[in-house]
Amino acid sequence: MKTFRATLVTLFALPLVALAGDPAAGQKPAAKPAVQEDCPHPKEAAADAKPNAGWTLTRGEALKGAPAVKLADLLAKPQPHDGKTVRVEGQVRKACQKKGCWMELATGDKGAGVRVTFKDYGFFVPVDAAGSQARVEGVVKVSELSESMASHYEAEGAIVPRGADGKPREVQLVATGVELRR
Numbered sequence: 778m779k780t781f782r783a784t785l786v787t788l789f790a791l792p793l794v795a796l797a798g799d800p801a802a803g804q805k806p807a808a809k810p811a812v813q814e815d816c817p818h819p820k821e822a823a824a825d826a827k828p829n830a831g832w833t834l835t836r837g838e839a840l841k842g843a844p845a846v847k848l849a850d851l852l853a854k855p856q857p858h859d860g861k862t863v864r865v866e867g868q869v870r871k872a873c874q875k876k877g878c879w880m881e882l883a884t885g886d887k888g889a890g891v892r893v894t895f896k897d898y899g900f901f902v903p904v905d906a907a908g909s910q911a912r913v914e915g916v917v918k919v920s921e922l923s924e925s926m927a928s929h930y931e932a933e934g935a936i937v938p939r940g941a942d943g944k945p946r947e948v949q950l951v952a953t954g955v956e957l958r959r
Contacts, residue, residue, distance in 0.1 A: 831959065832958070832959050833956060833957070833958045834902075834903070834909075834956070834957045834958075835954070835955065835956050835957075836895070836900040836901070836902060836954070836955045836957075837895060837896065837899065837900045837952060837953055837954040837955055838914075838953045838954040839954060840864065840912060840914045840954045840956060841914060841954070842864070843862045843863050843864040843914045844861075844862075844863055844864065845863070845864045845865075845866070846858060846863040846864070846865055847865075848865050848866065848867040848882055848883075848884055848891065849884050851863070851865060851891060851917065851948060852884065852888075852889055852890070852891065852948060855917060855919045855948040856919060858917040859917055859918065859919045860916065860917065860918070861916065861917055862914065862915065862916050862917075862953075863914070863915070863916075863917055863950075864912065864913065864914045865882060865891065865912075865913050865950060866910070866911065866912045866913075867882035867883065867884065867891075867910075867911060868882065868883065868884075868908070868909070868910055868911070869881065869882060869902075869906045869907050869908065869909045869910075869911050869957070870882065870883040870886070870890055870907060871890075871907055871933070871934050871935055872902055872903070872904055872905070872906040872907050873901075873904065873933060874904050874933060874934070875904070875933075876901055876904070877901035877902045877903055877904045877906065878894070878895065878898065878901055879892055879893060879894050879895075880892075880893045880902050880906055880907075880911070881893070881935055881936075882911055882913065882950075883936075887936070888936065888938075889936065889938035889947070889948070890935075890936065891947075891948045891949070891950050892930070892935065892947050892948070892949045892950070893911075893913055893915070893949070893950045893951075893952050893955070894949060894950075894951055894952065895951070895952050895955070896915065896951055896952060896953050900955075902955060902957060903957075906957055908959070909957040909958060909959050910957070910958045910959070911955060911956065911957050911958075912955070912956040912958075913950060913952045913954070913955050913956075914952065914953055914954050915950045915951045915952035915953050915954075916950070916951045916953075917948065917949070917950055918948075918949040918950070918951060919946070919947075919948055919949075920946065920947060920949055921940075921944055921945070921946050922937065922944075922945040922946065922947060923945075924945065926945075927945035
């Protein structure tokens, strides 16, 4: 008789215990909160926050060994490199603060830089990439910008050079791969 009772309890009690422990049984799971209440990250990071030193970050394809061109040489005489794949190294002066969809390599705080965009909008860099050392491979493009595009870039903090005729022009590099280091 004890064995019969134990069997009945087991047959009926175990499924009830299992159902009681599974909140998803018979009902939709509760939606997860978008942000955990005890999240250790600050609610809003400072715009000039910088990651710790000593990291390397790669985006896009692995660098394939394209011919190296000095950043200063590319800025001084971009026409011979127009349409060619090159590797450039330099410091990131600015990066898009909305998505990281572009960055600017420059030799100093003033003057023109090379705007780096990413092939097919396929990858981005961190919005706090400014100050990082970058190695970039991609195709050089010398282009004239529309006034609206120049204004957009300037609103995001970029320095847009203008030719003698006053039209905005820039040297762009459409990157296939990027390495950032600190």
